[in-house]
Amino acid sequence: MQWSKLKQRLEDRFADCLKGRLHIYETRQRMGHHHRLGEIWITLDKKRIYSTSDFKASQLMQTHLKSGDTYEDSFEKVAAEGLAPVSQSNEMLFDSLSMSIDDMLASEAVLIRGLAISDARCGRRRLLALKEQIITEHDFIKLVFEQRLSTPSNP
Secondary structure: OOHHHHHHHHHHOEOOOOOOOEEEEEEEOOOOHHHOOEEEEEEEOOEEEEEEEHHHHHHHHHHHHHOOOOHHHHHHHHHHOOOOOHHHHHHHHHHHOOOOHHHHHHOOOHHHHHHHHHEOOOOHHHHHHOHHHHOOOOHHHHHHHHHHHHOOOOO
16 A cells, blocks of 8 residues: 555544644655665654654664664564654554554554554543553653543544
């Protein structure tokens, strides 16, 4: 699926209070240094609230590997910080289209959990039930959660 169609389908799922305010972007620079110049970012009211890129993920992975972590441990630590290569992020975004809200909320990926909170299928009661869990979440998830709860017309 082309990025423009994927973006449209993802943004169509946003709750009414976030439509037109929350946007997903991607850029890829082909033939760059080691072919690692892609980035995905999300903005809320034109302010960048989430970003992941091939370069950032690779750099952090190398840092963990140099400190003695195994590849698997390094990969888990990078993912826990919300970073992933663009190709993997695209795959996760595409897979999220066929996931239930429960599966999205249970995902290990920060990006997918954040999209679950922004999804119109995630209602007010479910959001309120998640309030205790959100305290320990990534800043991106906290911001989207606060926006969803602060809007009285939340479906």
